[in-house]
Amino acid sequence: MAAPSSSSSAAADVFHSTPFAPPDAIFALTAGYQADPFDKKVNLGVGAYRDNNGKPFVLPVVRKAKQILANDDSLDHEYLPIGGLPAFTNATGKLIFGADSPAIKEGRVVSIQTISGTxxxxxxxxxxxxxxxxxxxKSQAEKVIYVSNPTWANHKAIFSSCGLTPVDYPYYDPATIGLALPKFLDFLRTAPAQSVFLLHACAHNPTGVDPTREQWEEIAAIFKEKGHFAFFDCAYQGFASGDLDNDAWAVRYFVSQSIPLLVCQSYAKNAGLYGERIGALNLVASHAGEGEGGAARLRSQLLVLQRQEISNPPTFGARIVGMILNDDDMFEQWKGDIKTMAHRIIAMREKLHDLLVNTYKTPAPGPNGWDHVVKQIGMFTFTGLNPEQCKAMVERGHVYMTGNGRISMAGLNESNVEYVAECFDKAIRGTL
Structure with missing residues (x-):
């Protein structure tokens, strides 16, 4: 039989020009860690909580909720409403805005269940x-959303795919390993009126650098003056400080100042439900009802979006979180579980700081010593290590971290923190 012609072969291969996409950097880092046979290897790349034994942590209150659900014969696997499980959606807004929030009481908050924070x-x-x-x-190029430099790696890809154009605003100051507040404020003042800014509600990813309450008030004042829109991403409520209300302060303050906003929520971290993909989007309308700009109109369009994308959200994670948010005893137990996670990470910050300062007397990468390790908050820390030092940590220390110096504090525990501190010291001194 004659071989097919080149033209017929090309026609048969309808995807022949598909380019090869590079692997996700974080997941590639984890793959490298898993393949490494070194017995002291440490994974400080993945953004998932680990207990003091380095194991995934299932919250006790989540185990309890799962057992209740498993024994409830009345539950079925029918579709949820398009907007999500009512027990969840009716409670999630109260968690971030506060049950006594004017926006909640006035019926101006519209909440739908989403596939986690993403x-x-x-x-x-x-x-x-x-x-x-x-x-x-306006064209896509003109639909700008300003994002912090740096920000979560997936933000820009998401926004671009949705018809927005992400543009950096100054946020992190590598010279001080802290917040570049004057540059940030100046950028807010000079940006066009009614610009959209992505803000991390707490535990900024990837730097761990958060504004203080006083600094948030300065930021909010400019938002109000310029009519800017606040696009809040809240992936770590409660996980940052161990206090749900404390970590929602910035959002609640912006609402009190009548600043237009929306809030994205994730329960991956604070409930340990990474794989259940449970989250919510909350829009704050100018008023309730069906009139122009009203909550009913906003909700109707969010339901259209949901129907077009996934039709109906998944049930299991929503049932777990809905149960926890609506049962007083389980809610209190959840707050205790959150404190357990947050305080372990805070303890690791203090231990790493002590080892670098007092045990190894490691030269600091910034002007404030190693204080940024304990001042930063949440799961991540920007260490101040440069790309060459980070490369040495991975290749010679077998401590897996990203090239920008970010580490996940959740990957540290009593068994490996001293080894990690030793590798930090050697990497900075050039002896690793």
């Missing part, structure tokens, strides 16, 4: 691209 960011961006009044009639 889905919430996606829907938030889609909604703004379609309906944010200052974007009307």
């Amino acid at each position: 889905g919430a960011n996606h829907y938030g961006a889609e909604f703004l691209a379609r309906f944010y009044e200052p974007f009307k009639g």
Whole structure:
């Protein structure tokens, strides 16, 4: 039989020009860690909580909820409403805004269940691209959303795919390993009125650098003056400080100042439900009802987005979180579980700081010694190590971390923190 012609072969291969996409950096780092046979290897790349034995942690209150669900014969596997499980969606807004929030009491909050925080960011961006009044009639290039430099690696990809154009604003100051507040404030003042800014509600990813309450007030004052829109991403409520209310302070303050905003929520970290993909998007409308700009109108369009994307959200994670948020005893138990996680990470910060300062007397990468290790908050720390030092940590120390100096504090425990500190010391001194 004659061989097929080149033209027929090309026609048969309808995907022949598909380019090869590079692997996700964080997941590639984890793959390298898993393949490494070194007995002292440490994974400080993945953004998932680990207990003091380096194992995934299932919250006791989550185990309890799962047992209750498993024994409830009345439950079925029918579709949820398009907007999500009512027991969850009715409670999640109260968690971030506060049950006594005027926006909640006035019926101005619209909440839908999403595929974790990633889905919430996606829907938030889609909604703004379609309906944010200052974007009307503009091209994608003109629909700008300002994001902190740096930000979570997936933010820009999500926003670009939804018809927005992400542009950096100054946030992190590598010279001080802290917040570049004057540059940030100046950028807010000079940005066009009604600009959209992505803000991390707490435990900034990847730097761990958060504004103080006083600094948030300065930021909010400019938002109010310029009419800017706040796109809050909240992936770590409660996980940052161990206090749910404390970690929601910035969001609640912005609401009190009548600043237009939305909030993305994730329960991956604070409930340990990484694989259940449970989250929410909350829009704050100017008023309740069906009139222009009303909550009912906003909700109707969010339901259209949900229907077009996934039709209906998944049930299991929503049932777990809904149960925890609506049962007083389980809610108190959850707050205790959150403190367990947050305080272990805080203890690791203090231990690493002590080893670098007092045991190894390691030269610091910034002007404030190693204080940034204990001043930063949440799961991640920007260590101040440069790319060459990070490379040495991975290749010669078998301590897996990203090239920008970020580490996940959750990967540290009593068994490996001294080894990690030793590797830090050697990497900085050039002896690793």
